[in-house]
Amino acid sequence: MLDIKWLRENPSIAQEALKSRDDGIDLAPLLELERHRREAITQAESLKSEQNRLSREIPELKKKGEPVEELLSRISEIKGQVEEALNLQKSLDDRFQEMALALPNIPHESVPRSLRKEDNQVVKEWGAPPQFSFPMRHHLELGEILGLFDFERGSRISGSGFPIYRGPLARVERALLNFLLDQNSDAGFEVIGLPYLVNRETGITSGQLPKFIDQMYHVTEDDLFLIPTAEIALGGFHRNEILQESDLPLRYTAYTACFRREAGTYGIEERGLVRTHQFNKVELFSLTSPESSYEELERLRRQAETLVEKLGLHYRTTLLVSGDLSQGSSKTYDIEVWLPGQNRYYEVSSCSNCEAYQARRGNIRFRRKEGEKPEFVHTLNGSALATSRLMVALLECNQREDGGVNLPEALHGYLGGMKSLEPQLTS
Numbered sequence: 001m002l003d004i005k006w007l008r009e010n011p012s013i014a015q016e017a018l019k020s021r022d023d024g025i026d027l028a029p030l031l032e033l034e035r036h037r038r039e040a041i042t043q044a045e046s047l048k049s050e051q052n053r054l055s056r057e058i059p060e061l062k063k064k065g066e067p068v069e070e071l072l073s074r075i076s077e078i079k080g081q082v083e084e085a086l087n088l089q090k091s092l093d094d095r096f097q098e099m100a101l102a103l104p105n106i107p108h109e110s111v112p113r114s115l116r117k118e119d120n121q122v123v124k125e126w127g128a129p130p131q132f133s134f135p136m137r138h139h140l141e142l143g144e145i146l147g148l149f150d151f152e153r154g155s156r157i158s159g160s161g162f163p164i165y166r167g168p169l170a171r172v173e174r175a176l177l178n179f180l181l182d183q184n185s186d187a188g189f190e191v192i193g194l195p196y197l198v199n200r201e202t203g204i205t206s207g208q209l210p211k212f213i214d215q216m217y218h219v220t221e222d223d224l225f226l227i228p229t230a231e232i233a234l235g236g237f238h239r240n241e242i243l244q245e246s247d248l249p250l251r252y253t254a255y256t257a258c259f260r261r262e263a264g265t266y267g268i269e270e271r272g273l274v275r276t277h278q279f280n281k282v283e284l285f286s287l288t289s290p291e292s293s294y295e296e297l298e299r300l301r302r303q304a305e306t307l308v309e310k311l312g313l314h315y316r317t318t319l320l321v322s323g324d325l326s327q328g329s330s331k332t333y334d335i336e337v338w339l340p341g342q343n344r345y346y347e348v349s350s351c352s353n354c355e356a357y358q359a360r361r362g363n364i365r366f367r368r369k370e371g372e373k374p375e376f377v378h379t380l381n382g383s384a385l386a387t388s389r390l391m392v393a394l395l396e397c398n399q400r401e402d403g404g405v406n407l408p409e410a411l412h413g414y415l416g417g418m419k420s421l422e423p424q425l426t427s
Contacts, residue, residue, distance in 0.1 A: 001100055001101060001103075001360045002014075002105070002360075003356070008031060017106045017107055018106070020113040020115070020322040020323065021107060021322050021323055022104065022115075030103070033096050034096060036092055037089070037096050040088050044082060044089050047078055047082045047085055050078055051075060051079060057071060058075075101210060101361070102210075104328070105354060105355065105357040106330060108331040110331060111319070111325070113321065113322050114321035115321075116321065116323065117321065120319065120321055120334070121319045122318050123317050123319050124317040125314075125316045125317075126316070129314050130340060132340075136340050136341070136396070137341075137403065139272055139273065139392045140272045142396070143272075143395075146424065147166060147168075148165065148168065148169035149163055149164065149169070149273075150164040150166055151163055151164070158277075160277075161275075162277055162278050171418070172394075172407065172411065173391065175411045175414035175415050176390065176391075177282060177387065178414050179414055180384060180387075181253060183307055183310070183384075184253035184282065184284060187303050189251040189252055189284055190250075190252050190253070192237070194233040194234065195233060196226060196233075196256055196257060196259075197222075197224040198227055198232055198233055199224060200223055201362075202232060202233065202239065203216070203225050203232060204361055204362075206232040206236070206358060206361075207361065208228065208232055208327075212327070214261070215261050215262070216259075217259050228258055229258050229281060229381075230254040230258070230282075230285070234252055234254060234283065234285035234381070235285070235381075238287065238362075239363065240363045240364075241365075243365070243366040244366060245369075248288055248289050249286050249288040250286065250288075251285075252284070252285045253283065253284050253384065254283050255281070255283075257279070259277065259278050272341075272392065273389065274339070274346065279386060279387065279388035280387045281385070282385060282387075283381060284304070284383075285381050287359075287377045287379055289375075293355060293378035293380060294353060296353070296380050297351060297380055300384075301333045301382065303382070303384055304383065307349075308385065311390070311408045311410055312408050313338075313390075313394070314337065314397070315336060315338070316335075317334070317336075319331075325352075326350070329354055332350055332351065332353075333352075334350050337389065337393040338393070338397070339393055346392075347386075347389070348385045349386070351380070352380065352381055352382070353378065353380045354379045355379075356378055358379045359379055364377050404422050405421040406419065407419055407420055407421065
């Protein structure tokens with residue numbers, strides 16, 4: 001959520017910044033509603049003050065033996081007006097909250113202004129796309145040769161978009177998750193085990209709700225939501241808390257399954273593991289003071305890049321333009337690996353600084369010194385990493401002519417000596 005005081009004092013700057021994200025955003029209705037809301041608050045307070053003043057006069061009039069009926073009638077009338085004013089205030093508050101929650105974050109000044117994602121800027125490349133002296137196989141073909149997937153039974157159990165990893169691939173993913181968590185822990189991030197279901201307030205804190213409710217799996221009876229990323233749960237970890245400046249920065253890493261309805265249709269190039277309803281991901285999440293959050297963003301970015309490098313995968317890092325930022329982000333880097341079977345780059349990590357956007361929604365604050373007014377923290381998040389697309393990259397980039405796949409050296413220690421996936425022998 002944005003700072004309404006800043007919006008009110010800087011309407012032109014705010015309007016221009018938000019239009020760089022979505023040309024259809026118009027702040028005027030929100031600011032007009034906020035004006036009526038403040039007027040309603042003032043009116044209700046004025047009426048309550050008048051009601052209290054008149055109520056204090058009654059004992060004095062009774063002492064003097066003077067009639068109080070007219071005064072009581074006036075107090076009753078004001079009481080009804082107070083109730084009407086409070087009802088109006090609540091109605092305006094609810095509408096204001098709905099409109100304010102729907103607004104995206106303000107892009108940082110360093111973010112390129114454009115509505116076209118094609119204008120995203122490549123700021124780094126590492127390695128080079130693999131070259132093959134034989135016909136390259138798609139990861140689905142490799143899966144058949146190696147006995148890695150069972151999409152048919154996954155579909156039978158849950159529907160399309162819920163893949164099953166079998167045997168050696170399930171083992172490789174477990175090794176990959178442990179490698180990622182160990183690396184993040186060694187880099188100073190505390191490992192957290194999280195619930196996969198969150199309540200509505202936690203979803204609102206992250207910015208996922210209410211705008212993207214149609215993209216989430218909802219348990220209606222309990223009003224709980226399956227998380228699309230661990231960021232959602234981590235964002236609620238310190239909701240309604242006041243931290244001390246000495247506590248900051250707080251750095252967390254968590255593995256969770258992620259669940260996304262992914263409404264819409266996608267092309268044949270995104271079949272297999274490229275886009276699924278359920279996948280596994282390791283997340284980074286930081287809470288910092290405002291002045292150190294952009295230094296922390298570079299730390300998260302570098303951690304994600306280092307993980308991809310240790311897995312030996314060619315990648316590029318892009319700085320997203322304003323129109324391609326997620327709802328809560330002020331600045332985002334995407335780390336994209338090359339997938340030969342798709343002949344394009346795909347994101348395996350997105351590192352974002354949300355500044356105070358989530359903290360304001362979740363009331364997450366810190367106090368610099370005893371007795372000082374609390375301030376909102378800045379929150380940051382980054383994938384480190386999503387395993388489904390990593391698995392595609394590892395299979396397709398490291399394949400051999402015989403259909404086998406060599407595994408990265410970084411995973412060997414987690415696999416009990418297994419260094420490759422070998423084709424199944426057929427009789």
